[in-house]
Amino acid sequence: MAPFAPSSPTVYNFGSINIDHVYRVPHLVKPGETLSSTDYRVVLGGKGANQSLALARGGGRVVHWGQLGKSDRWALDTLSQGGVDTDSVRLVDGPSGHTVIQVDDKGENAIVLFGGANQAFTAERIDGLLDGAEFGDWLLLQNECNAVDEIIERALQHRLKIAFNPAPMTRAVKDLPLDELSLLFVNRGEAAALVGCDAESTTEVLTRALHEQLPETDIVLTLGSEGAWFITANSGETHYQPARPVQAVDTTGAGDTFIGYYMAALQEGRDVSTCLLRATAAAALAVQKHGATESIPDRDEVETFLS
Ligand code: ATP
Numbered sequence: 001m002a003p004f005a006p007s008s009p010t011v012y013n014f015g016s017i018n019i020d021h022v023y024r025v026p027h028l029v030k031p032g033e034t035l036s037s038t039d040y041r042v043v044l045g046g047k048g049a050n051q052s053l054a055l056a057r058g059g060g061r062v063v064h065w066g067q068l069g070k071s072d073r074w075a076l077d078t079l080s081q082g083g084v085d086t087d088s089v090r091l092v093d094g095p096s097g098h099t100v101i102q103v104d105d106k107g108e109n110a111i112v113l114f115g116g117a118n119q120a121f122t123a124e125r126i127d128g129l130l131d132g133a134e135f136g137d138w139l140l141l142q143n144e145c146n147a148v149d150e151i152i153e154r155a156l157q158h159r160l161k162i163a164f165n166p167a168p169m170t171r172a173v174k175d176l177p178l179d180e181l182s183l184l185f186v187n188r189g190e191a192a193a194l195v196g197c198d199a200e201s202t203t204e205v206l207t208r209a210l211h212e213q214l215p216e217t218d219i220v221l222t223l224g225s226e227g228a229w230f231i232t233a234n235s236g237e238t239h240y241q242p243a244r245p246v247q248a249v250d251t252t253g254a255g256d257t258f259i260g261y262y263m264a265a266l267q268e269g270r271d272v273s274t275c276l277l278r279a280t281a282a283a284a285l286a287v288q289k290h291g292a293t294e295s296i297p298d299r300d301e302v303e304t305f306l307s
Pocket of ligand 1: 222225242246255279281284
């Protein structure tokens, strides 16, 4: 597979960067209890960072727009060693976005999230970010940073195409100008919350409701081990890509791997079927390994898997 052409649009990812502190515990800590952890790891996370790394590992070119606390420069280095352009990641005063994650012997977890630098974007910073972006470039974003509404508004003024993954889904998402997006990535729960129907609804009901609500937006609906659907703007024509039948051990980050790989293929100018095929293959490889960033496959692995 040829890498992206020199004239390919740039993908700018306005995305969260988290530092995940992962503690292995015999059971999840109870109120008032002090519990010794048997293992401790610090790993890079956040949906934004995951998607940028997946995009880069998928052979794409991605400029990450994000913020980190000054003491976490290592995370910036990890992203840039992974092929992500980090020139526009700013090191700011105060803590990075971070999580404290307990994982018990049964694989259950409990997570405390602090938004930190991901929630500290200022209006001046948002204005400056779009300076180098050009008509036809893509803005990719999720819902883990503040100022999502402002960045969408500014990107529309600059006539960027916008790909949005409304995760985590909040009420505020419905107030965004979703009908002006070019591409929306939703999983089953996000789709159901967006259109106001039951998460157990059939795929047909979900895809129809999504298209009725956002007729001019291309939509990718991911359905875990059931694969993914693409709903074409205007015509409503659908494409289905089954998931690869694999033994999943940890689905954390499957959606982020899917989105990064999908955007990398789109940047190369690939058609919908190829974008879906590569994205589901990459995500199938990811779910066979533990962790989020650690489980995102390289493009060579995906090519071998597909051959
Ligand atoms: P997460 O929040 O866990 O990162 P998500 O809920 O955003 O994921 P999913 O719809 O669960 O997204 O999964 C995204 C894609 O990953 C699916 O469309 C599918 O291609 C792949 N995938 C997920 N789970 C499995 C699985 N068990 N086996 C194979 N592929 C899977």
